[in-house]
Each structure stands twice: as structure tokens, then as C-alpha cells.
């Protein structure tokens with residue numbers, strides 16, 4: 001499987017990368033870790049005439065606290081996310097989700113920016129970012145803007161990012177100390193995308209749920225922020241009745257397609273199971 | 289498309305060449321450098337038979353363009369033997385523990401296990417399985433591969449202790 005021919009560019013600054021993106025328009029494509037793009041190029045599902053390689057842009061790498069947020073550079077790899085002490089401490093759901101992506105080799109190459117920019121409903125980080133209410137920092141010829149993960153995804157492979165905009169970073173509000181979290185993903189084997197997956201972050205106070213946020217992976221054209229499912233838990237003791245309401249609310253918005261992972265009914269059912277498991281596990285981790 | 293120059297270090301040797309940008313690293317290694325250790329198994333980034341070590345990371349060389357490896361330090365299984373030509377602890381482990389049958393997956397397994405032991409000198413069997421989960425073997429049933437990595441870890445740890 002040989003990809004189509006292209007011209008290779010290796011910019012040394014973000015501005016140069018953006019200039020190349022503007023110049024080549026829909027003929028150009030940036031390449032980060034290449035672990036979604038190169039497989040697509042081999043299948044000729046993508047045939048860019050110009051590849052703009054981001055690997056020399058060191059300013060897009062790294063994990064830093066920035067006020068009440070943590071900022072992660074777009075070129076930070078999934079491996080770097082998984083081993084970061086800062087994230088393990090402040091936002092451990094990222095580590096849990098990163099380790100459920102693909103296999104070690106893919107995680108060394110695949111980047112957080114590529115994972116959220118790609119727009120494949122199978123990618124795991126987009127729902128996690130929606131759960132955390134993260135924003136993506138976009139930079140283009142007109143300057144910089146931020147788009148919330150909850151507003152970013154429009155349809156499979158369509159996002160709010162313009163053709164000449166680069167995702168430079170992901171900005172994540174630090175969840176409150178003592179929050180509970182879980183990312184539950186059903187996959188058939190290592191290296192498979194989710195049959196269904198659910199991200200949950202919740203906080204408890206005096207035995208009752210103060211806040212809860214739930215998002216779903218690979219059960220629609222886009223990641224799904226399950227707002228009503230989260231709301232079903234708030235103000236409750238997260239007892240059986242509340243969990244059952246959250247599960248139903250999540251299943252209500254799931255619209256998986258039948259594929260080799262199973263028919264729609266099954267994948268919708270699994271969505272509910274993942275939400276239940278994630279809520280229950282998040283609860284055991286939350287400080288009451 | 290015009291060819292472009294690439295330079296990298298492969299198994300300690302400086303190489304430079306002109307390549308088409310779409311040339312995959314695995315084909316560069318196999319066809320231009322005659323390093324046929326990295327195997328092409330699935331071509332779809334799943335099997336790990338093409339795994340090499342690139343700048344301290346285990347990488348599937350079928351999913352990287354040669355031009356992206358500009359300036360990189362690469363090790364393939366051909367670079368694994370000791371300086372005197374004897375087998376490295378991992379290679380010896382695969383031999384002693386029958387960690388291979390047809391051998392197709394072996395170069396990838398050894399390169400992945402090599403990086404694993406750099407990062408974790410004393411992995412549990414469960415950690416070995418988890419860290420090798422991007423490498424498929426259709427023959428051995430994995431049991432002896434885990435034993436081979438264990439053998440190498442024990443041998444290297446014993447050598448380190450003796451040196452201290």
C-alpha cells in the first residue's frame with residue numbers, strides 16, 4: 001500500500017506552517033504523528049498534494065499549568081500525556097484515556113492535537129475534552145481564537161477549524177480537587193476503536209452530587225456531550241435510580257451505526273453499560 | 289515529484305540518500321539500506337512486525353515516511369547484537385526460551401522489548417504483555433515471548449548487579 005505522491009514541507013515556525021497552509025489550501029494537509037493520516041493516505045482516502053510536517057515546531061510541545069487551566073501543546077504525544085506527573089495529579093482522566101488508545105507504538109507517535117483535530121468519531125480524546133469542557137486554541141492568518149470542544153465537532157471529519165488554521169494547544173480547566181473520574185471503553189482488542197465509550201467527571205459534597213459531566217465516544221457522527229445524563233446525577237446521592245436516569249439519557253442521544261463492532265441496538269446498549277460503569281467508578285474515586 | 293535528501297543514523301552508521309517523499313521508512317530500510325529485519329506484515333499499522341527504535345521510541349516503520357526521519361537515530365534488529373558479534377541478552381532470550389517459531393514477528397518483538405527494558409528494567413509478566421500489545425504473533429501463543437523478555441531482563445539485571 002503506497003500513498004499517492006506529494007510534496008513535503010518542514011516548516012520551522014508556526015507562522016511558516018500557517019503560511020504554507022494558506023498557500024496550499026485544500027491541496028495541503030498538516031501531518032503531526034501521522035498515525036491517522038498515513039493509514040488514510042495508504043488507502044488513498046486522503047491524497048494531499050502537499051504535506052506540512054509539524055515535527056520541528058517545538059513550541060507546540062509540552063504540558064504547562066496556565067492559571068486555572070492546564071495547557072497542552074498540540075504536538076504533545078499520547079505517550080507524554082500518559083506519563084505526565086502533572087496530569088496524573090491534576091487531571092488523571094487524561095492518563096486513563098490515553099492508555100486506552102491503540103498500542104504503545106502508536107502512542108509514541110500520535111499527538112493530542114492530531115487526535116482532537118482529526119474529526120474521526122472513533123478518536124477517544126474529543127469526548128474526554130468535551131467532558132472536561134476544554135477549549136482548542138486555533139491559530140490562522142487572522143490570528144488566534146479558542147473554540148470549546150463542545151462546539152468544535154460538526155460531523156464526521158468536519159470541525160469548526162478552518163482549512164488554514166492550526167490547532168496549537170488544548171486548554172483544560174483543572175477539575176476541582178477530590179473530583180471523581182473515569183473513562184470506560186469497550187473495544188474488541190488492543191488497537192481497536194470503541195464499540196462505545198464514556199467519560200465521566202463528577203464532584204460530591206456531603207454525600208450528594210454537586211456537578212457531573214458525561215461525554216460519549218464513537219456512538220454518533222461526532223463525540224457527544226451528554227448534558228442531560230450529567231444533569232440526571234446532580235443533586236442526587238448517585239443512587240441506583242439516578243444512575244438509571246443518566247444511563248437512559250445517554251442512550252437517548254446515542255446514534256451509533258451498525259458496523260463490525262455490532263448492530264445499532266447492541267452499541268446503544270453498550271453505551272449505557274459504559275456510562276453506568278464510568279459513573280460507578282468515578283463515584284468510588286470522588287472525595288465525598 | 290522531485291526527490292529530496294535525507295540524512296539519518298542507522299545502527300550507528302551515518303546514511304544519506306535521495307528519496308521520494310512518499311517512500312515509507314520500512315521500504316527505505318529494506319530496499320535502500322538492505323536492512324530486511326523490519327518486516328512488512330500487515331501494512332496497516334497493526335501488527336508491529338516493522339517496529340524499529342527511532343529517537344528512543346518504538347515506532348512502526350510502515351507508518352512513517354523516510355523524510356520524517358530526517359536527523360533521527362534509528363536502531364533495527366541488525367543493530368542489536370553486542371559489539372563482539374555475540375547475541376544480545378534479548379536475542380539470546382528468544383533463542384533459549386523458544387520465543388519464536390516462524391520468526392516473522394521476532395525483529396519487531398525484539399525492538400519493542402528493547403525499548404521496554406530501557407524504560408522499565410524489571411517489568412512484571414503483566415507489564416511485558418501490556419507493553420508488547422502492539423506486536424502480533426501468529427505462532428507462539430506469546431507465552432514464550434514473555435519468558436524470553438523475562439530471561440533478558442533477569443540477565444541484564446544480574447550483569448548490572450555484578451558490575452556494582
Ligand SMILES: Cc1cc2nc3c(=O)[nH]c(=O)nc-3n(C[C@H](O)[C@H](O)[C@H](O)COP(=O)(O)OP(=O)(O)OC[C@H]3O[C@@H](n4cnc5c(N)ncnc54)[C@H](O)[C@@H]3O)c2cc1C
Nearest residue numbers: 032033034035036037102110111113114115123124167333
Ligand atoms: C492501529 C491504530 C489504532 C488506533 N486506535 C486508536 C484509538 O483507539 N483511539 C484513538 O483515539 N485513536 C486511535 N488511533 C489513531 C491515533 O491515536 C492517531 O495518532 C491520532 O488519531 C491522530 O494523531 P496524529 O498525531 O497521528 O495525527 P495525524 O495522523 O498526523 O493527523 C490527523 C489529522 O489531523 C490533522 N492535524 C493533525 N495535527 C493538527 C494540528 N495541530 N492542527 C490542525 N490539524 C491537525 C491532520 O491534517 C490530519 O487530517 C489509532 C491508530 C492506529 C494506527
Ligand code: FES
Nearest residue numbers: 329330335336350
Ligand atoms: S507492517 Fe507495520 S504494523 Fe504491520
Ligand code: FES
Nearest residue numbers: 389391425426427
Ligand atoms: S513466530 Fe511466527 S509470527 Fe511470531
